[in-house]
Amino acid sequence: MFLQRIELENVRSIEHLELNFKSDSDKPRRWTLLLGENGTGKSSILRSIALITAGSAALSELLLKPDSWVRLGAKGCRIEADLVTADGEERQISLSWSRGENIRDLFEKNKLTLDKLDSALTHSTRNYFTVGYGASRRLGSARFASQSFDTNQHPRARNVATLFSNDAVMNPLDTWAMDLEYRKSSQGFEIVQQTISELLPDVKISRIDREKRELLFETPDGELPLDQLSDGYQNMAGWCGDLLYRITETYEDYKNPLKARGLLLVDEIDLHLHPVWQRVLRQFLKEKMPNLQILSTTHSPLTAQEAGENELYFLRRSSQTQASELEMYNGAPNKLFTHQVLLSPAFGFDSTNSKKVEDMRGEYEQLSSLDKKLNKKDERRLSELREELGDIPDWSRETEQDKKQFALLEKIEAALVSNGNNTNGGDKTK
Numbered sequence: 001m002f003l004q005r006i007e008l009e010n011v012r013s014i015e016h017l018e019l020n021f022k023s024d025s026d027k028p029r030r031w032t033l034l035l036g037e038n039g040t041g042k043s044s045i046l047r048s049i050a051l052i053t054a055g056s057a058a059l060s061e062l063l064l065k066p067d068s069w070v071r072l073g074a075k076g077c078r079i080e081a082d083l084v085t086a087d088g089e090e091r092q093i094s095l096s097w098s099r100g101e102n103i104r105d106l107f108e109k110n111k112l113t114l115d116k117l118d119s120a121l122t123h124s125t126r127n128y129f130t131v132g133y134g135a136s137r138r139l140g141s142a143r144f145a146s147q148s149f150d151t152n153q154h155p156r157a158r159n160v161a162t163l164f165s166n167d168a169v170m171n172p173l174d175t176w177a178m179d180l181e182y183r184k185s186s187q188g189f190e191i192v193q194q195t196i197s198e199l200l201p202d203v204k205i206s207r208i209d210r211e212k213r214e215l216l217f218e219t220p221d222g223e224l225p226l227d228q229l230s231d232g233y234q235n236m237a238g239w240c241g242d243l244l245y246r247i248t249e250t251y252e253d254y255k256n257p258l259k260a261r262g263l264l265l266v267d268e269i270d271l272h273l274h275p276v277w278q279r280v281l282r283q284f285l286k287e288k289m290p291n292l293q294i295l296s297t298t299h300s301p302l303t304a305q306e307a308g309e310n311e312l313y314f315l316r317r318s319s320q321t322q323a324s325e326l327e328m329y330n331g332a333p334n335k336l337f338t339h340q341v342l343l344s345p346a347f348g349f350d351s352t353n354s355k356k357v358e359d360m361r362g363e364y365e366q367l368s369s370l371d372k373k374l375n376k377k378d379e380r381r382l383s384e385l386r387e388e389l390g391d392i393p394d395w396s397r398e399t400e401q402d403k404k405q406f407a408l409l410e411k412i413e414a415a416l417v418s419n420g421n422n423t424n425g426g427d428k429t430k
Contacts, residue, residue, distance in 0.1 A: 001053075001126045002028035002293045003263055004090070005082040008048055010074035013041040019313065021293070027085060031282065033307045034297045034347050036315030041324040042297040043163070046132060046265040048079045049295065050160040052095055053130045053263065056114050058156035060103055061404035062164050070099045071323075083128070084176045086261060093117055125155070129262035131246050132160035135271060135297075139170055139226075139238035151372055154161045159246055163267065173241030174215035178208050180248070191258070192244055199240055200233055201277070235272040247289070261291045269296035270303045278302040301341045314346045357392055360385055381422050 007018045023029040034042045054062055063069070072078045083091045094112050097106040097128035107114060112281035120127045138329075153161060161168035173196070181189035206218040211308040214225040226237060243264070251257035264285075270278045278300055285294060298304060304312055312329035329346050336344075339352045351358055367378055374382065 001086070001261065001263065001358060002084050003029050003049065003081060003295070004084050005080075006045065006049055006052075007078075007080040009078040009080075009110060010071040011041075011048055011077045011079060012044045012071055013324045014044060015074075016322070017041070017045070017326050019045070019326060021295075025309070028293060029311065030293050031286070031294045031307070031311050033304060033312045034315065035297070035304060035312065036297070036324070037317075040315035040317060043135065043267050045268055046295065046297065047163050049263070050130060050132045050163055050265060052079050052081050052093055053083075053117075053128045054156050054160070055128075056107065056118050059114075060107075061153055062156040062160070063103060063106070066097050066101060066103065066106055067099055067296055069189050070097075075099055091116075091120075091171065095340070099224065116236065121156075126250055126260075129250060129260070130156070130159060130265065131243055131262065132244070132265035133165040133170075133267065134162040134164070134166075134238045135267040136166045137162040137168075137235075137239055137267075138270075139171055139234055141170065144286040160265070163265065170238050170242035171245050173237055174213075176245050177205075177215055177241070178213060188248060188252075191248065192241070195239055195244060195258070195288055198288070199236060203233055232274060232277070234274045236277070238267070243289075250342060258289050259291055262293070264289075264292045264294045264296075266294070266296040268298065270298055270300045270352065275300075275302050279306065282306045286296075300345055301338055301347060304346060305336065305338055305341050314348060316348075352391070357389070360389055364389060398402075 003021050005018065005020050005022075007016075008014045009016050011017075019032075021029045021032060034045065036042045051059060051062060061226065076096060078094065078096040080092070080094040083093065085091065093116070095106070095110050095113065097109060101109070117128070162170065173192075177189060177192050180192065193205040201218075202220055204218045206216050206223055208214070209216055209225075216223045216225060217229060219229070226234065229237070244258075247260055247262070248257045251260040254260060270281065273281065279302055281303070283306075285292065307329070309332040310328060312333055313326055314329065315324045315326055317323070318325050327345070329344065333341050333344075333346075341347065342349045342352055353361070364382065367385070368384045370378065
């Protein structure tokens with residue numbers, strides 16, 4: 001299953017939003033990034049997708065307060081999605097409910113859609129395979145794994161639990177990796193060992209200490225258990241390890257379960273990641289799990305810069321209605337400099353200078369505009385600012401270097417178009 005379109009109406013901060021996942025080849029786009037300030041609705045989009053693909057049993061565990069989903073001032077809300085199956089068959093599913101309705105009312109109102117989805121899920125538990133991770137995701141403790149929030153839910157609700165609850169924890173990597181080797185075979189453990197070791201720079205899974213029941217990692221400081229690694233390592237090993245767990249458990253009969261199809265939703269995908277890791281995470285997921293469709297949110301310009309053409313979208317508040325609106329980044333961020341991405345409408349920066357330098361420039365311009373009305377104190381301050389700012393480059397919104405790069409990209413594009421290969425990758429963001 002792949003997602004082709006999602007439409008939201010009066011869902012939390014979103015009055016109306018439609019996001020299309022079709023690529024230029026009319027096939028579902030495999031990678032989509034969402035930008036936006038806090039409170040604009042990025043997480044709501046991910047949760048809405050998780051809800052609409054959950055099925056009745058999981059839905060009742062995820063949608064605990066239906067009214068909290070209805071936008072303030074609205075009477076009801078609607079979520080609609082278009083899906084395409086592995087056989088290329090299109091499916092449309094939708095959920096809608098009104099303010100004041102409980103979960104039983106919701107099930108009755110959406111019975112037709114839910115019956116169709118439940119029928120597909122009953123036919124195969126692997127249909128519409130969806131996994132999601134919230135921004136508050138945290139690693140479960142191996143010591144208390146049997147008591148975790150994760151054990152008391154429907155499997156499809158467990159797959160997306162951290163998107164909906166701060167109390168939900170991910171499956172402890174060390175616990176299930178050891179269990180995988182004990183009860184199955186070394187092949188499953190080897191998949192985990194190789195994948196996690198390739199993901200974490202300078203750190204590799206070395207072995208299992210059976211006596212202490214610990215998964216040990218080879219690090220520059222020697223062998224260490226997972227809970228002694230840095231927060232960045234733990235976070236990456238945590239959610240990627242949990243993802244491996246859910247894929248290998250669901251597709252345990254596959255020779256290579258990492259090639260299974262499905263939908264991955266990740267809120268703040270680069271959480272706690274060093275900039276170097278932010279640049280390689282996309283490539284890692286693409287190579288290791290090539291058939292996952294990934295929708296994630298980010299605040300990082302380095303992550304955004306890895307997006308290709310038509311893969312980056314940003315949410316912003318409308319100045320008139322204050323409702324969140326979605327815009328597509330027009331062009332290919334992966335063909336731009338980092339500062340060009342920052343200065344684009346996606347981030348809305350006016351300058352790449354620090355706040356201190358911007359304040360100094362503003363003060364300098366204000367004093368300069370007074371001309372002959374300056375007193376001695378102002379004159380001294382103007383002289384100080386002139387001296388301090390003298391060695392700092394004055395980056396305008398579009399530098400000469402930017403103009404040259406855009407011109408070069410336009411020439412390349414024109415040449416490709418003339419050869420019958422139209423790539424709009426070099427378009428300048430409006």
